[in-house]
Amino acid sequence: MTELLVVALLGLLVLTAVAFPLIAGVSRYRDWTAFEADLQRYRDAVAAGTVCPRCRAANKSGSHFCTECGHELTGSQAGNAE
Numbered sequence: 001m002t003e004l005l006v007v008a009l010l011g012l013l014v015l016t017a018v019a020f021p022l023i024a025g026v027s028r029y030r031d032w033t034a035f036e037a038d039l040q041r042y043r044d045a046v047a048a049g050t051v052c053p054r055c056r057a058a059n060k061s062g063s064h065f066c067t068e069c070g071h072e073l074t075g076s077q078a079g080n081a082e
């Protein structure tokens with residue numbers, strides 16, 4: 001009987017761990033304009049080549065380092081020589 005309770009509790013724990021980020025992710029955009037603004041920010045960063053290769057943060061064009069993690073950005077602004 002206690003085994004069943006442990007299994008039920010573990011199931012609930014796993015379900016919460018999976019569901020919480022999903023709910024948090026959805027509520028990140030409360031309205032469409034916030035989503036559009038974020039999307040535009042990413043489009044600009046992709047065009048400028050300033051999307052961080054490590055954490056995928058969208059940085060302003062002309063940035064040489066990521067504002068989120070400090071990783072060096074090697075986008076079109078810095079030159080694509082490899």
Ligand SMILES: [Zn+2]
Pocket residue numbers: 052053054055056057066067068069070071
């Ligand atoms: Zn980064």
